[in-house]
Amino acid sequence: MSQFSFTAEELAKNIATKSLLNSPNQIVKHLLTDSRKITDAKESVFFILKGSKDAHQYISSVYSKGVFTFVLTNLDFDTSPFPNANFIWVNDSLKAMQQLMAKHRAQFSYPVIAITGSNGKTIVKEWLYQLLSPDFDIVRSPKSYNSQIGVPLSVWQMTDDYNLGIFEAGISKVGEMGALANIIKPNIGILTNIASAHDEGFESRQQKLEEKLLLFKDSESLILNSQYNHTDFKDKNVFTWSLTQIADLKISDIKSSLSHTVITANYLQQSVSIKIPFTNQVSVENAIICWATLLSLGIEQDIIAKRMEKLLVVKMRLELKTGIHQSSIIDDSYNSDFSSLDIALDFLNQQNQHPKKTLILSDIYQSGISTSQLYQKLASLLLNKGVHQFIGIGGQIMKHQNLFSTNSLFFKDTDDFLKNFNTANIKNQTVLLKGSRDFEFEKISKVLTQKVHDTVLEINLNAIVNNLKHYKAKLKPGVKMMAMVKAFAYGSGSDEVANLLQHHRVDYLAVAYADEGVALRQAEITIPIMVLSPEVSSFEALVKYNLEPELYSFRILEAFTEYLENQNIKEYPVHIKLDTGMHRLGFNPNEIEKLGSFLKKQSVLKIKSVFSHLVASDNDVHKEFTELQISTFTQIAAQIESNLKYPFIKHLANTSAITKWPTAQFDMARLGIGLYGIESVEEEKQALANVATLKTTISQIKDLKKGETVGYGRSGVMTHDGRIATVKIGYADGYPRALGNGKGFMLVNNTLVPTIGNICMDMTMLDISEIDTNEGDDVIVFGEDLSVYDVAKQLNTIPYEVITNISQRVKRIYFYE
Numbered sequence: 017m018s019q020f021s022f023t024a025e026e027l028a029k030n031i032a033t034k035s036l037l038n039s040p041n042q043i044v045k046h047l048l049t050d051s052r053k054i055t056d057a058k059e060s061v062f063f064i065l066k067g068s069k070d071a072h073q074y075i076s077s078v079y080s081k082g083v084f085t086f087v088l089t090n091l092d093f094d095t096s097p098f099p100n101a102n103f104i105w106v107n108d109s110l111k112a113m114q115q116l117m118a119k120h121r122a123q124f125s126y127p128v129i130a131i132t133g134s135n136g137k138t139i140v141k142e143w144l145y146q147l148l149s150p151d152f153d154i155v156r157s158p159k160s161y162n163s164q165i166g167v168p169l170s171v172w173q174m175t176d177d178y179n180l181g182i183f184e185a186g187i188s189k190v191g192e193m194g195a196l197a198n199i200i201k202p203n204i205g206i207l208t209n210i211a212s213a214h215d216e217g218f219e220s221r222q223q224k225l226e227e228k229l230l231l232f233k234d235s236e237s238l239i240l241n242s243q244y245n246h247t248d249f250k251d252k253n254v255f256t257w258s259l260t261q262i263a264d265l266k267i268s269d270i271k272s273s274l275s276h277t278v279i280t281a282n283y284l285q286q287s288v289s290i291k292i293p294f295t296n297q298v299s300v301e302n303a304i305i306c307w308a309t310l311l312s313l314g315i316e317q318d319i320i321a322k323r324m325e326k327l328l329v330v331k332m333r334l335e336l337k338t339g340i341h342q343s344s345i346i347d348d349s350y351n352s353d354f355s356s357l358d359i360a361l362d363f364l365n366q367q368n369q370h371p372k373k374t375l376i377l378s379d380i381y382q383s384g385i386s387t388s389q390l391y392q393k394l395a396s397l398l399l400n401k402g403v404h405q406f407i408g409i410g411g412q413i414m415k416h417q418n419l420f421s422t423n424s425l426f427f428k429d430t431d432d433f434l435k436n437f438n439t440a441n442i443k444n445q446t447v448l449l450k451g452s453r454d455f456e457f458e459k460i461s462k463v464l465t466q467k468v469h470d471t472v473l474e475i476n477l478n479a480i481v482n483n484l485k486h487y488k489a490k491l492k493p494g495v496k497m498m499a500m501v502k503a504f505a506y507g508s509g510s511d512e513v514a515n516l517l518q519h520h521r522v523d524y525l526a527v528a529y530a531d532e533g534v535a536l537r538q539a540e541i542t543i544p545i546m547v548l549s550p551e552v553s554s555f556e557a558l559v560k561y562n563l564e565p566e567l568y569s570f571r572i573l574e575a576f577t578e579y580l581e582n583q584n585i586k587e588y589p590v591h592i593k594l595d596t597g598m599h600r601l602g603f604n605p606n607e608i609e610k611l612g613s614f615l616k617k618q619s620v621l622k623i624k625s626v627f628s629h630l631v632a633s634d635n636d637v638h639k640e641f642t643e644l645q646i647s648t649f650t651q652i653a654a655q656i657e658s659n660l661k662y663p664f665i666k667h668l669a670n671t672s673a674i675t676k677w678p679t680a681q682f683d684m685a686r687l688g689i690g691l692y693g694i695e696s697v698e699e700e701k702q703a704l705a706n707v708a709t710l711k712t713t714i715s716q717i718k719d720l721k722k723g724e725t726v727g728y729g730r731s732g733v734m735t736h737d738g739r740i741a742t743v744k745i746g747y748a749d750g751y752p753r754a755l756g757n758g759k760g761f762m763l764v765n766n767t768l769v770p771t772i773g774n775i776c777m778d779m780t781m782l783d784i785s786e787i788d789t790n791e792g793d794d795v796i797v798f799g800e801d802l803s804v805y806d807v808a809k810q811l812n813t814i815p816y817e818v819i820t821n822i823s824q825r826v827k828r829i830y831f832y833e
């Protein structure tokens with residue numbers, strides 16, 4: 017596989033406004049935008065993107081890892097400590113990268129398909145890849161790389177070895193598509209659909225549609241639902257499809273059985289059909305889009321029909337599960353190509369909960385490269401990504417085993433591994449499991465993961481990062497971020513979430529009790545941790561694990577001071593909590609003088625911060641009280657500062673205050689519920705991504721007659737002949753008994769259905785008379801389409817209580833897309 021490269025000098029010639037080249041002949045092959053994702057340091061160029069003031073500080077750490085070439089904006093940056101480096105200054109790093117990629121793209125004359133739309137981009141892209149692979153060598157976006165950064169990184173993969181490109185483009189606000197269009201320059205465009213995603217970035221749906229269509233301004237052909245067709249396209253070769261209107265491909269019938277759907281349509285005055293191995297509505301729409309695309313490319317209907325029957329599930333997400341012997345398993349057992357391996361290895365690298373990292377990998381299928389080159393490349397990738405142990409499975413990998421370092425094992429196939437590998441060797445480590453589908457790595461996954469019963473809480477790690485970024489962007493410059501991970505990270509799971517937050521460089525974590533902090537330290541969390549409710553019995557653990565207590569009263573202050581004096585410890589970091597109106601924990605305003613003189617007299621405590629907590633930052637009714645809290649806090653924090661004669665962090669804002677009360681941001685904000693996708697401020701809800709989805713499944717379905725009763729105490733009475741489903745979640749899992757007898761709802765097959773009868777300890781019955789569903793089907797208890805706000809409302813409580821009540825027996829599965 018040839019790979020494009022520049023010398024640093026050529027790169028500078030293309031984009032620089034000014035440059036300083038100490039190694040002008042340095043070859044550059046890899047575009048790097050994240051200092052934590054280095055693959056091949058020497059041959060990388062690091063683009064310092066937005067927030068560049070902060071990002072410049074990473075130059076020295078990246079340089080020390082061997083990166084020589086930097087694209088930057090800060091003209092004042094002191095380059096003298098980096099004598100071998102190349103510095104290329106530009107006005108805007110992102111634009112420079114995009115321009116460079118537009119030039120790269122222009123070198124290739126083979127066709128490029130671009131896909132945009134609100135939903136389905138990635139599935140359509142992956143299915144087109146499956147459907148068109150017999151005819152073309154295809155280069156495509158890895159995963160869902162469709163952003164302002166993702167698109168250039170995708171297009172950079174184009175080489176002469178391919179003869180078709182398929183890229184997706186996603187936008188979240190006006191003005192973004194033009195740049196993507198210039199990079200992709202598609203010959204063929206596909207619009208999937210326009211739904212509500214990212215509505216907040218646009219004035220109207222129409223504006224969003226128009227922005228999306230900019231992608232296709234220069235393309236020759238276009239495939240879309242006829243409802244989006246437009247007179248502007250009259251010069252283009254437009255292929256339309258529709259369920260309802262006149263179209264080139266007019267769908268006339270959709271029939272689903274248990275495992276298949278037959279879709280029939282009129283095309284060129286003939287009735288044609290395809291059969292796909294999926295039954296849900298979303299898959300049907302995506303398949304129709306692919307069908308229309310293949311027809312418009314001139315592929316014969318017979319061939320299309322054959323290929324459609326073999327469509328495979330697209331699973332783009334990596335799942336992080338609890339494994340055997342205190343290990344974590346990253347399950348990516350659906351595909352193995354090089355770019356997705358690279359992404360999965362970065363995710364492995366981010367997991368620092370365990371000291372050791374293992375990769376279990378099958379043979380890799382990648383066209384356009386000899387196997388010896390391929391495995392050579394793999395071996396050096398593993399060295400660069402810090403994999404401690406490598407297990408290769410498959411005939412090809414085995415043949416090249418001499419390329420890999422000593423700490424590697426090889427098996428000829430999956431059964432060989434299952435028979436001969438001693439799983440006791442998987443202990444206290446993170447394992448990435450990545451294989452092509454025919455290796456059936458799900459068998460390995462079953463052996464290495466703890467048994468998960470069918471009720472799971474899925475945690476979307478991308479959503480947490482999205483929410484963190486959302487609030488970070490609302491902070492004034494220089495304001496720090498403390499993330500609240502108390503109560504098992506609001507039910508989401510402490511180790512994994514804390515690891516993610518540490519990776520994304522929050523400044524502080526906070527837990528409720530010392531033991532929560534100890535667990536985080538044991539999971540290799542090294543950033544500062546504040547403990548909200550320290551107990552005298554936990555002082556030893558606090559100090560041993562470098563946890564920083566909140567001191568809220570003279571009793572606890574004096575006890576901790578005495579403990580430190582006895583241990584002969586000086587300047588131990590602590591936090592002082594003030595009561596400005598919550599009347600829960602904290603020093604009262606009238607105790608501040610006494611506190612000041614106490615603090616002045618001792619040398620064992622180092623005050624890291626002084627803080628208080630707002631009681632109603634989300635509620636305008638208490639506006640004046642919040643103002644009073646802010647001014648009281650300002651005043652007494654200043655009073656303490658004047659006593660201490662050294663600076664400390666002041667903080668007051670929780671989630672809703674970050675946006676509603678910017679004056680309460682002070683030096684740091686304490687982000688809690690918003691991180692987990694929940695907000696009480698209406699305007700902010702839209703911008704957050706859903707984090708948690710509680711899912712269960714149907715164990716049994718029964719037909720009942722009018723008058724028959726359901727469950728304990730006979731409180732659920734059938735008012736009609738109908739059907740009920742028993743699902744595997746009960747009050748012991750955290751589904752409250754108060755939601756029984758029709759008070760609660762779950763989503764089955766995208767339809768809300770009520771509970772019937774009393775909730776049991778481990779089970780709940782649902783009235784499914786009105787819908788079509790099967791035993792074994794998934795049921796959503798809450799998530800994206802049935803929000804936890806609604807569940808909380810039915811319970812007369814707040815979402816905080818619902819999410820933190822999900823019991824520990826419900827396994828958490830983390831995913832990353």
Ligand SMILES: *Cc1c(COP(=O)(O)O)cnc(C)c1O
Pocket residue numbers: 500548629669670671672686687688689690
């Ligand atoms: C829980 C907590 C927060 C976070 O509040 P949210 O409303 O979840 O953002 C902030 N500060 C303190 C002291 C807390 O206990």
